[in-house]
Amino acid sequence: xxxxxxxxxxxxxxxxxxxxxxxxxxxxxxxxxxxxxxxxxxxxxxxxxxxxxxxxxxxxxxxxxxxxxxxxxxxxxxxxxxxxxxxxxxxxxxxxxxxxxxxxxxxxxxxxxxxxxxxxxxxxxxxxxxxxxxxxxxxxxxxxxxxxxxxxxxxxxxxxxxxxxxxxxxxxxxxxxxxxxxxxxxxxxxxxxxxxxxxxxxxxxxxxxxxxxxxxxxxxxxxxxxxxxxxxxxxxxxxxxxxxxxxxxxxxxxxxxxxxxxxxxxxxxxxxxxxxxxxxxxxxxxxxxxxxxxxxxxxxxxxxxxxxxxxxxxxxxxxxxxxxxxxxxxxxxxxxx
Numbered sequence: 001x002x003x004x005x006x007x008x009x010x011x012x013x014x015x016x017x018x019x020x021x022x023x024x025x026x027x028x029x030x031x032x033x034x035x036x037x038x039x040x041x042x043x044x045x046x047x048x049x050x051x052x053x054x055x056x057x058x059x060x061x062x063x064x065x066x067x068x069x070x071x072x073x074x075x076x077x078x079x080x081x082x083x084x085x086x087x088x089x090x091x092x093x094x095x096x097x098x099x100x101x102x103x104x105x106x107x108x109x110x111x112x113x114x115x116x117x118x119x120x121x122x123x124x125x126x127x128x129x130x131x132x133x134x135x136x137x138x139x140x141x142x143x144x145x146x147x148x149x150x151x152x153x154x155x156x157x158x159x160x161x162x163x164x165x166x167x168x169x170x171x172x173x174x175x176x177x178x179x180x181x182x183x184x185x186x187x188x189x190x191x192x193x194x195x196x197x198x199x200x201x202x203x204x205x206x207x208x209x210x211x212x213x214x215x216x217x218x219x220x221x222x223x224x225x226x227x228x229x230x231x232x233x234x235x236x237x238x239x240x241x242x243x244x245x246x247x248x249x250x251x252x253x254x255x256x257x258x259x260x261x262x263x264x265x266x267x268x269x270x271x272x273x274x275x276x277x278x279x280x281x282x283x284x285x286x287x288x289x290x291x292x293x294x295x296x297x298x299x300x301x302x303x304x305x306x307x308x309x310x311x312x313x314x315x316x317x318x319x320x321x322x323x324x325x326x327x328x329x330x331x332x333x334x335x336x337x
Contacts, residue, residue: 171202182207185258187254
């Protein structure tokens with residue numbers, strides 16, 4: 001392994017001078033710094049991160065909190081995997097590595113904050129979390145910079161999709177196609193995971209703006225965000241009423257389940273019922289009929305979250321919530337009436 005002493009021998013500079021060049025400290029001339037850095041690169045020098053942690057008190061580790069309780073897809077999650085890839089690209093360019101955190105350490109149950117402190121992470125990305133308010137409050141009050149990309153947690157900065165605006169745009173599209181009886185399949189939610197409530201509010205607001213009365217009998221809430229949840233919710237909806245011409249599902253997986261329930265009832269999509277989703281899952285392009293949806297800009301969400309966390313790591317005091325607009329993708333699962 002190449003050390004700073006090898007670089008010092010090659011360049012003729014002292015080990016402390018080499019260390020200053022490698023760590024970007026000291027008052028070295030630009031020529032000297034570049035000469036040492038280029039020599040280190042030629043020799044294949046790799047910094048000792050353990051030693052760097054001891055001297056800088058920075059581990060260059062970012063903790064990832066990801067509990068996929070409501071969709072149960074894990075790392076195959078159609079939305080959060082793309083956000084994580086984009087976030088990872090931003091942080092890696094600044095020398096950070098990612099570490100997934102759990103509430104289990106060697107078979108012992110611990111809090112997320114305790115796990116963060118044990119691993120000495122510099123910051124946290126909260127993708128999605130199923131936890132109690134007290135534990136989330138501890139994260140928000142801690143010294144650790146945190147950013148969320150799904151949950152709205154008081155005291156923690158977040159980069160989220162404009163769920164309300166996106167839902168309004170989808171319902172507006174269905175209204176412009178002539179639909180007046182628009183059913184809605186909601187996803188589960190909590191006080192922090194607000195996407196379901198925000199999309200439902202967008203649905204209700206847009207109905208009112210188009211002079212369409214809100215009918216509670218046309219709404220059904222799924223217990224999970226996955227396709228089975230959408231299938232079961234659609235079956236309940238169909239058992240209660242058939243007085244609707246369109247279904248707007250709170251995400252694409254729920255829409256896939258609704259398509260199966262409609263098929264079992266002998267209903268054609270979009271001939272009998274139009275169906276629309278939310279998220280922009282790539283599978284929607286390949287099913288029959290191709291699913292009309294509001295696609296989330298996962299790349300922008302991930303990169304914006306990464307840049308925001310870097311600002312917080314640099315010492316900026318931020319607790320902002322940024323909303324990224326989704327885009328309407330019109331496919332063949334909806335028609336005019």
